[in-house]
Amino acid sequence: MGKYSIWVLDYAAVNKFPQSVMLYGPQYVGIRNLPYAYVLIKGQGQVILVDTGYDHKEYGKYLADLYGVSNWHPASEVLAECGVKPADVTTVLITHAHFDHMGGLDLFPNAKFYIQKREIDKWVWALTLGPEFRFLVGAADPADIVKATRLAREGRMVVVDGDREDVLPGIDLRLAADTHTYGSMYVTVRNDGARESADAFILAGDLIYTYDNLTGLDKNDPQLVPIGLAVGSQSNLMFTSADMLKAVGGEHKRVIPVHEDRLKTIFPSRATAAGLHVVELALADGETSRVA
């Protein structure tokens, strides 16, 4: 039993996602199911989310029609599978500023939000470049910046400059600069509370899309393979993967790629009536399993 319960919660999916985006390398090598998910962490008097999902009201039909994003469900419904309401959420850790990760900033009225300073600084900087550089600010939604500003004015947006240990007891934030985005971060949960934890989980955001980023596709000749979508460098992505692996003692399955379809078979899980999945990574003392 750890200090925190941790669940990965699907809220939508792309059924046919190209493997070449998930794994840097050859094109046209096939497709995979790509769940969209966020992570719920509960314990120590806290209800924490890692990322918020996107705002279906604004983009849902567009994403469904053009990109095949399907089966979206609101946070109120998704969190209810674990007995949590959006108003219960006390802290949201934003791994990066893409619309599908921070589009729900206004859905959690009592939460305090954490994001990397570099993510905001470089995001705004990239916008001063010409439209020919628009790839660098892809998926940035002005509405999210306005929402973030409102939160900052209310004192609910905390900007983190680099690594921060124990942002909450046993939970660390790590900057992964110039990787998937300029100021991506990952979250380490040391679930035994120890500095050199033997029970750590890393919530990787989009720094990896699949376990194959940590192992490669050849089990007999493992290697780190970066994701195929980055504004930073493939080198930085690989070194970040190595850092994450080191922090969990090399135990791959503890570095959690939220877009990994196989999570539901690696950890205890259940399908909801809506066809989404609840994946239970850890269960704290006194907490009821949500997958039993």
Next chain:
Amino acid sequence: MSQADPLARYISEAQPLHDLLRRGLIQLSGFLLKRTIAGSRAIVDYEPVEGARRHICEAAEGLRSLRAPTGAIHHRGHLRAALVALESALAAALSKTDENGDALFHFVQEAERHLRTVGRATPGFETVDLKQACCAMHDVRVPFKARLVG
């Protein structure tokens, strides 16, 4: 629809202007966010404001000459309203009297509302460039040959 169609011509001319307004909005919002977080404008750089000024001026010039067919007059009205709000936001960003950013925030919100209304009404006018999103990497609209080149 061909370019001879007044509505098609309007949309093709309005889209780049919308993008300029969108960029101006993001830059002013980003400036305000950075200033709010820093707690003092003295340590926040004004480069985003300068970028916003350029985009807003260019959009203003284009909107002055943008002709809208009857069915698009309301649409153009929202673009113009967004422009007015952004011009006010720009003035607030440069003002010495708006130290806590209240006016800037008010006008930024107003501009964002108008642009969002436009986005809801017209495909292709979304305020977020979803063509660059992760899920767009298999956009079915991109011809196969172009994907090979890309």
